[in-house]
Amino acid sequence: FIESDEAPSFAAPQVFFSSDRRLATFEIEPSSPPTRSLVGVPLTVTVVDGARSLEAKVDPVAAPSDATSLIGMLLIALLGGVILNLMPCVLPVLSIKLLGILGHGGGERAHARWSFIASAAGIVASFLALAGVAIALRQAGLAVGWGIQFQQPAFLAVMVLILLLFAANLWGGFEINLPRWLLDRTPAGEAQPSLTGHFLSGALATLLATPCSAPFLGTAIGFALARGPLEIVAIFAALGIGMAAPFLLVAVWPDAVLRLPRPGRWMVRVRVAMGVALAGTALWLLMVLVEQIQTAPTAQDQASAPGAITWVPFDSAAIQPLVAEGKTVFVDVTADWCITCKVNKLAVVERGEVARRLSAPGLVAMRADWTRPDVAITDYLASFGRYGIPFNAVYGPGVPDGIALPELLSEQSVLDALARAATTPAPAGG
Template identity: 50%
Template sequence: MKRHAFVLVLLLTVLAGGTSPVLAQDGVGAWTKAGPVEARLVSAVRGTGELAALPLGLELRLEPGWKTYWRSPGDAGFAPRLDWSRSANLTGATLSYPAPHRFSVLGFETAGYDGAVLFPLQGVPAAAGKPVDLALTAELLVCSDICVPQTLDLALALPAGPADPSDAANDIARAQALVPKGPNGLLRIDAVRATGGTLEVEATAVDGFVTPDLFVETEPPLTFSAPKTVFSDDDRHVRLTLTVTDPQPGLDLAGSAMTLTLVDGDKAVEVPATATASPAAGSGAAVPAGAGLAAMLGVALLGGLILNLMPCVLPVLSLKLMSVVKQGGRAPAAVRAGFLASAAGILASFLLMASVLVGVKAAGGAVGWGIQFQQPLFLVFMVVLVTLFSANLWGLFEVPLPRSLADRLGGEGLAGPFATGMFATLLATPCSAPFLGTAVGFALSKGPVEVYAIFAALGVGLALPYLAVAAWPRVAGWLPRPGRWMATLKTVLGVALMLTALWLLSVLTVQIGEVAAATVGLLMAALVLALWIGRSASGAAGKAGPVLAGALAVVAFAMPAVVGPPAGAAPVADASKARWVPFVEATIREHVAAGRTVFVDVTADWCITCQANKKLVLNRGAVATRMEDAAVVPMRADWTRPDAAIAKFLADHGRYGIPFNIVYGPGAPEGIALPELLSDGAVLEALDRAAGKVAGKGANGAS
């Protein structure tokens, strides 16, 4: 009778929902329901053993359509509030939060959980090895169309004894795995930038992103919009842009400490971060945080104008000079029309580039200023085009071709001046000028409207000299009238353009190898010879010359496809590059942690401004001597050929064109960006600031 009575008592206790020795040993408490939510305490161990921390869990189940909240609930709600004061032999318990979900309702953004969730707990017994009686009062806010606070009293008794795994051990382990931790091999946050109340975060997923989301916690708390995402690199890279939903006047997140939780399905990472100011991409002058489109249009206009003075545009000046000289003595209306046509050619080229970049960006590809020079077919096209222009200046063909880019320069129609403007733009793109990089970086980080607007302003800036003559056509009258002296000038200018063709062939050598590029060069020499024969001979030979020239041009275009980029086509290091190490972004932080200064030079053989920086600053004088210092690591990122890592590095710093130089060190772990046109003073000052030798005014080039 006593045995049956004991069993009956145990059964009644279980049915009543109390804590029984059997339940304690199983590590699972009874479910307690309050409105649409029910909860229970669970333990991963059956006994306390000698554990200094007990692996516990708070398990919730919610009715369909109901949710509860994360530690940072967002626009509304509050996190679970736990009271352990009624527990015995427990000094406290730490609650961990699995990665949350986002709930967007009527423009409000909240973070939390629906369905079911298990919060891992770490309970600390006051005396290890002795029984622990858990008694929890949990206050939860659960919401559907309405929100209802619910209070639940939960209990679980853990006896002294072996800490064997309980029935809930696997569930608690899975819940713990869903808690975001620090850097891992699956997700990585690469950069955090801020402009006013806008936050831009770059992240990488080894296996590619599916549905990434980002939760931002600041102190004092701020609420953020759902992120806008832009994917690239086959969805392995994403840029997430969030804005503060209720910003205070003058808010600037730059320099703010925050905790970022990046979630993608069951993968998550949580890292502390400090937002850096978005760099003024590509200029020596900083652009105020939050500068709008109107301000950037002014920057773009100035950048396009300065582009006329850059070294890479010097070959184009020969075409401009011929165009101006041929206007001597013409009627003002004709002068105006010709220069307006050239300006229209420039503007059309910039709008065409904008269209291509918008399309590539929408497809997730890398975009940037001058990246067309990484494409062998484009380089061959430019070589053929420059060769034809040279042959035209030398008088080897005089037949107007109004529908071809090889139309006679300075012809009576408008097609020639229009083509001159387009050609000027094409040869200008290997260069980056002050203010130009700032404008391009702003445009390519925004949408299609901004891209078209900024590139149109750049085109107007480059075309301003033409527009000035169109506005005051009498300027052309100050020039000498056309005469026999022009024959000599045309020969000299034709030679200048052929030198440009040789430079383009040197860039092509990097892409398709020396033999293939030399073959293209020989084909161009044969093309000029064929045009000369056609000009000098008569009859069938005279007609055969242009036909043969056309065939040679077609063969030149076939060379990249036939040969392809060989493995050995990489640039050959010269003596000036002896100490330069290849670019590996992951090693920068290691060098800085070791107390070294890292100078990163992003360059390309097709970037004339880059070559000028090397010749005039980096490879000579005090700067070259400083680069030999053992405490300085000169790192070169060669972007002559497409490289996803370099493109991503540029995008991380808001740059979409080169040259780009940045210095890292103990005094500037986030980097000091330099202007496109380097000077000895600017480089040496940045090296000193990065090394911590002089007081700086912030990273990212702020000064």
Template identity: 40%
Template sequence: MQSLFRVAAGCLLMLWLHTGYAADTGWLQSPQNTHAKVRLQAQPAHSSEKETRLLLSVSLEKGWKTYWRSPGEGGIAPSVEWQKPATAAQTTWYWPTPARFDVAGITTQGYHDEVTLPITLSGHAPATIAGTLTLPVCSNVCILTDYPFSLDLSSSGDNAEFARQFAVAMGKVPIAEGLADSVTAGYRAGVLQITAHRGQGWQNPEVFTDTLEDTSLGKPVVKVDGQQAQFTLPVTDEWGEKAQDISGKTLSIVLSDNGLAQQISLNVSPLPAAVPGSIALWQVALMALAGGFILNLMPCVLPVLGMKLGSILQVEQRNRKSIRMQFLASSVGIITSFLALALLMTLLRYTNQTLGWGIQFQNPWFIGLMVLVTALFTANLLGLFEINLPSKMTTRLATHQRAGLSGHFAEGAFATLLATPCSAPFLGTAVAFALAAPLPVLWGLFLMLGIGMSLPWLMIALWPGLAMCLPRPGRWMLRLRLFLGVLMLSACLWLLSLMENHLSAWFVAVLAGALLVMLFVLSLRRYGLRNSALTTGVCAVLVGAAIVIATQFSGAGGKPLRDDIAWHPLSEEAIQNALAEKKVVFIDVTADWCVTCKANKYNVLMSDEVQEALTEHDVVALRGDWTLPSKPVNDFLQKRGSVAVPFNQIYGPHTLAGEILSPLLTRDAVLQGLEQARGAR
């Protein structure tokens, strides 16, 4: 009788245990693929959770692999075609951290040996879950295998072992936070750069990226520097050709390090046009040399070049030796001034101040000094007097020949100071690299800038015959010297006009009037009333006509120039808002002291074609003013690897990374940039 009770109890126990079993297909294997087997287990949802849990286990032979949700440059991810009522829309897959495989130059992401994928089905579970699992496996060859399955949930229930296995599988899924302190992603033509910061430092960081539409991401190059890990990935289209712009898109990645992984969603922002360290130092040195040379062609330096020409014409007994020494002294002045600028940038760096090309023109004291110097040079060129003040520095700046070579040294230094508000091709990249580089590199690149600018002066020093070809002094020289004086006076008045950003317009007008009256009085004492009045009248007409022509009329049609563009304040938010509305964005960062900016404005931006293009309904024009110190503008420029103005950039649906234009704008470049950013209408 006791035995009978034991048998009955055992049967009841077995029946009770059966209700706690999870539904299980057992290990499934296909005759067409003996290299892999799969198993599906499921547990129905609790009434409170309304979620059915599944486990997909894959066991692979050694040397075989399957793929992650984003396989990489080849392969496809495992998938299930569900039979109704269970649908893919109800399904959520959880993917453990994958590994990377490299075969024949192709990088893929997936799993080897064994992997278990947790899957959940939302809502009330049906009595039976069925479907077909499609599993890709690869070694030297790839096999795509279908595994039909069916899970009966009607007789299954809670099972502690299944719950443990599900928890273990979920423990291998990347977490939402806890690994990296901060992660950013940036894109520049053909390159995706992901930067992750971790206070604890990195041991063996890896990154796995999800697929972007019509884009292929290659194998990352990893660079670890203490608490920062940087991943650089090549970007192409699906055919390995030029990639589309992925700036502004959302990228999903998994970041892992020594068994800990984090799932992260990032917004891809534009990378600076020139990232320090991405260009070889010798290339930047050549850019500095070329940028310095081109500065001689900028309108900023023309008054000094004219003054230099006038100094040669004043010497009646010209010889090769004196000309060579004069131009060598001017070259030394140029190079010394660039080294002085390097010293200034060094001091600003150590005091955590804003770094930039031409920022000294944001200082009213510097502008005032330049006004004084150009006024002295103007008086000297006009032949009003030869000054001999107690201050040696002022004497050297204002005299020629009598001060020996120091006057020519001062001319070179002055040319450098006048050149700093101008930005030339190659100059911005070289200066941006220098300001972010170690101090020895900064000084070396500024030295190359000085050598580049002094190249024309050095050429005449090597071949003085070029200067000796000028005509001998005569009456024509007085007229030329007068023209050079007017040119220098224009530079002086322009510098004085910059003081309006620091002083009242009325006070600046009084200073300008006082300067002109003083020059007239000195001219009256030197040349008499008739000649002074005639010269002043001619100069006034010439200057007035030049101003009217430059500011009111275009060179082509003679129509008054008007700026009809609705400029909006520059900000990153304004750019993103415009891009969200599928609009084209034109950015102009300018400054009143920037001569190149003025040339771009009157020659290009205020031309009829560009005005029409920038006032179209799908174009947003943003302008940043760097006349005075501005942290938002400075941060905007530095983010794009620039430290100088003018700066122009175009964004659009087809150029989300932003196209940076040359400092010297052309109408064709602006119009073509707008069309390219807009794409097909």
């Protein structure tokens, strides 16, 4: 209830709870249009829950404008893009990044600067392309998610081919040259033809490094996909600039790489090694492609090893009945192409105390495989405001609506969530 001597009466409130039920949002409309601003008008708010009630006096403040919210989210997107460089998902493209750095040792400042600008441009261009795809999918009424390109066999096949071409390029099979129309518009220098390669390397690194979510990235993506095309483009551009930040910093201060040893015979061996790494990445994507084409494995198949956690197939409709029985439910949304998911599994979920807890009586471990498109899983992620993986959530008597865990798991974060979920709340009214 809201009361005030200086404000009109209010209609019944609409209440919205956060996923962990620790935050309630009340939407309350005036019964009639106010004749004055309510900012600064003292209000008495009374919240009633059964036999309990709480009364407090509040002074309304002006809501932040959409522009303010967008600016704040752009900053979050920038930070998320920077952090994406540190996520395990970038492992397949480390060879591309390292080679781009090592190749400038002892070179010219202008050449180094333009090369890193080209790499940064490739990264941002890829993010803008992903934004365009997201907008097109939304306009078509299709599900949108982060990294969903890895669910498409055609995309994987193209990536395998491109990676093999890059590997062949590193092994000296051929060179990538600029088209004449672009060559005429770049600064003079003997290394001009490599700018196209740097641009394509940046674009490829982005496409391969974005199958997994990251801290702050999920928040920014959720904000963008809940709004219009302009916000989507702005947020994705900010993510791209954030991921390209290391390249832009080197472009501003190229001396950081010019002090490296000048390329020589040792660089030939490095190129061969990096080519092997790219070929290995192509092999990994080929294995993911084969898994997608074959029959999907069941969750029970994934738990066939002795002592492994017994995973049951994901079923969102079964969660609440299990919680009503007093059980704790741990949901793991994963995919074959999600490297961060595999890191979480090997480092936290399937080892030590966490594995023992997930195998204990009264706990149900539920796994959702998002390797292929699955509308039920996409909708489930969206219910938490998430559009990418890894994603883990815990349900129980203490958190019947579930609590989402961070993208990078730690043993303590999982154990704390399990303990909180298993706690039976005190009955209302004492």
